[in-house]
Amino acid sequence: MLLGNWSRGRPADQHSSADRVCRYFEVIRVRLVVVDVNDNAPTFSPQRVAVTLSEQTPPKDLFPLMPATDVDSPANGVAGYRLSVLASTEPSPWFDVRVTNVSRSTSTPAAELRLVLRQPLDRETADQHHLRVLAYDAGSPSLTGTLYIDVTVADANDNAPEFTRELYSTVLLETAPRGTAVLAVSAVDRDAGDNGRVSYRFTARTQAAHGHLFSVDESTGDVRLSTDARRLERTEYVLGVVAEDGGQQASVTGVSVSVVIVDVNEHAPVIAVNAADVRSRPIPSSYLISGLKALLFEAT
Numbered sequence: 001m002l003l004g005n006w007s008r009g010r011p012a013d014q015h016s017s018a019d020r021v022c023r024y025f026e027v028i029r030v031r032l033v034v035v036d037v038n039d040n041a042p043t044f045s046p047q048r049v050a051v052t053l054s055e056q057t058p059p060k061d062l063f064p065l066m067p068a069t070d071v072d073s074p075a076n077g078v079a080g081y082r083l084s085v086l087a088s089t090e091p092s093p094w095f096d097v098r099v100t101n102v103s104r105s106t107s108t109p110a111a112e113l114r115l116v117l118r119q120p121l122d123r124e125t126a127d128q129h130h131l132r133v134l135a136y137d138a139g140s141p142s143l144t145g146t147l148y149i150d151v152t153v154a155d156a157n158d159n160a161p162e163f164t165r166e167l168y169s170t171v172l173l174e175t176a177p178r179g180t181a182v183l184a185v186s187a188v189d190r191d192a193g194d195n196g197r198v199s200y201r202f203t204a205r206t207q208a209a210h211g212h213l214f215s216v217d218e219s220t221g222d223v224r225l226s227t228d229a230r231r232l233e234r235t236e237y238v239l240g241v242v243a244e245d246g247g248q249q250a251s252v253t254g255v256s257v258s259v260v261i262v263d264v265n266e267h268a269p270v271i272a273v274n275a276a277d278v279r280s281r282p283i284p285s286s287y288l289i290s291g292l293k294a295l296l297f298e299a300t
């Protein structure tokens with residue numbers, strides 16, 4: 001929009017003789033003022049950024065963003081920013097944007113724009129956050145520009161392995177041979193990569209006391225007999241098993257495994273009868289029955 005005013009030069013009769021040739025002309029000074037209208041929206045460059053943050057990043061100001069620019073006058077320039085979740089347009093519980101060092105002297109009033117973490121992240125809850133930052137100007141109607149932010153949450157070793165049971169127990173027949181699978185323990189770690197890779201071992205005490213009788217598979221958690229069960233001297237063994245993740249600062253969790261050794265009925269009853277007594281005289285059936293001696297025993 002153009003606004004203007006104008007002014008005439010000196011009257012012709014006051015001009016010098018040299019000016020008389022121009023007597024039929026007048027000098028008009030025109031001052032034009034261009035009045036800005038809001039015909040430009042705020043613009044981000046780039047329009048999409050990717051940010052990777054550890055899930056242990058403390059909440060505070062972080063990650064500077066390039067503020068939007070608006071080539072209109074400050075009156076129609078950038079007025080503010082709004083951050084929302086991309087999918088729902090709702091505010092994000094984790095992120096916000098903050099403008100600092102605002103200056104109205106240029107067409108880019110926001111000197112600094114920062115992505116702000118409002119609360120701790122948890123990769124196991126959400127490993128990606130897709131955000132939208134809307135820059136709006138002060139014009140009427142207001143125009144907007146959009147910045148897309150893709151946040152990837154990097155894993156930290158913030159979970160210890162968890163066994164699927166609080167206590168494992170089983171029974172083992174005394175006839176079980178060496179190599180028999182006693183049972184399998186299992187633990188789950190919610191972290192990713194090495195932080196979530198679980199390995200198993202006996203506690204130092206169990207390894208020292210019973211490591212020659214039982215073994216635990218490092219990767220599967222299978223507990224096996226390392227000898228024939230007949231060579232076991234106790235009727236019950238309590239083994240301490242540890243699950244450990246592969247993080248640089250490993251987390252460990254322990255569990256008890258109870259193994260009870262049970263007898264096996266390997267020997268049939270033995271009946272002892274005095275055959276001579278049976279042949280020498282008639283015996284009532286009731287006597288015969290009462291004279292039988294049955295002995296049930298088991299080898300030890």
Ligand SMILES: [Ca+2]
Binds near residue numbers: 039071
């Ligand atoms: Ca504008």
Ligand SMILES: [Ca+2]
Binds near residue numbers: 055
């Ligand atoms: Ca976590």
Ligand SMILES: [Ca+2]
Binds near residue numbers: 190191195251
């Ligand atoms: Ca872990």
Ligand SMILES: [Ca+2]
Binds near residue numbers: 159192
């Ligand atoms: Ca984690």
